[in-house]
């Protein structure tokens with residue numbers, strides 16, 4: 534039954550960035566401590582009016598707030614926002630029974646996001662609607678400007694629109710992944726399947742008129758006019774189309790500088806889930822690095838970048854699925870230190886092997902506090918101490934938070950493990 538006029542008190546802001554009242558009822562855009570009027574249908578509430586605003590409520594900086602589904606947590610004051618995000622990490626650790634001091638949130642959005650995925654849908658006349666998704670809907674929200682995009686993304690929306698128009702004939706829902714690089718925009722189109730010759734030529738022509746660095750169809754390059762380049766420290770990397778990239782350059786800098794400092798002194802490091810080398814290429818200024826990654830193109834990009842940069846220590850790598858074939862203690866023996874940065878699912882299998890290993894220092898980077906906490910518990914069970922937890926915010930106004938945990942194992946305990954392993 535729908536209650537059109539429910540008066541609710543909001544108890545907390547959830548890990549999805551929604552206000553939660555008793556019931557529970559989840560009310561997007563409502564803040565803790567507020568009294569609100571909401572339209573309630575089961576567990577979902579639609580904010581109608583804020584009757585008693587929180588002292589932490591501020592004006593949303595973006596004119597598209599609440600219509601665009603992108604940035605739900607814009608009306609929380611900067612201090613309350615930082616406490617909430619830090620709290621997401623602290624709660625996940627507490628819930629998993631891991632005791633650790635969590636450092637204050639590092640703000641790392643810098644100039645803004647260097648990648649965005651625009652969605653395109655076509656109406657029955659073939660007219661493209663291009664933009665982000667509307668809040669809680671499958672409809673497209675069309676917009677001209679997004680304040681959270683980095684300057685390198687200038688022209689990204691116009692490019693996405695023009696390319697979508699060229700693909701109207703496919704009638705399929707499309708995603709356009711646009712990355713702002715220092716040599717221009719890199720666009721990867723997804724969802725259109727194999728294209729006929731004329732459509733491919735039309736996209737190549739668009740790449741010329743829009744002065745794109747590169748355009749690809751689901752990873753298959755149609756034209757590379759200039760190699761797209763991002764910097765990993767001083768190393769220029771050409772990431773494969775649509776490949777994983779930390780959301781902001783400042784976020785990558787924040788995560789990697791913590792890891793590089795924590796692993797200082799190590800002569801041989803492993804970078805597990807290495808992608809195109811954000812950690813490895815910086816660590817290689819001070820240590821030999823071995824990268825392990827399941828995506829062949831990403832691994833190749835890292836190794837190629839290392840080869841073409843003078844002055845780095847050796848960077849080698851292996852393509853390997855670390856979920857099913859984690860590095861075993863015998864293989865880990867070669868390394869003084871390990872960084873691992875898995876996808877949201879975490880690195881359970883690898884954490885189990887690290888726990889059994891004699892590695893002295895481990896930096897765990899994560900985009901999911903829950904799986905981080907699970908993996909941290911495994912490492913601690915293997916004799917590691919969690920020395921430091923640092924939350925890093927590169928997804929401004931969203932509920933996403935990254936974090937780094939620095940783990941150390943005392944030499945005596947590491948030696949004992951080594952003896953046990955024979």
Ligand SMILES: C[S@@+](CC[C@H](N)C(=O)[O-])C[C@H]1O[C@@H](n2cnc3c(N)ncnc32)[C@H](O)[C@@H]1O
Nearest residue numbers: 806807808811826827828854855856874875876
């Ligand atoms: C969060 S990204 C981190 C990449 C890199 N460390 C960076 O900062 O740019 C996770 C990486 O893990 C890789 N990956 C996903 N599943 C994997 C698996 N089962 N085994 C090895 N690598 C995997 C992805 O291809 C991706 O490059």
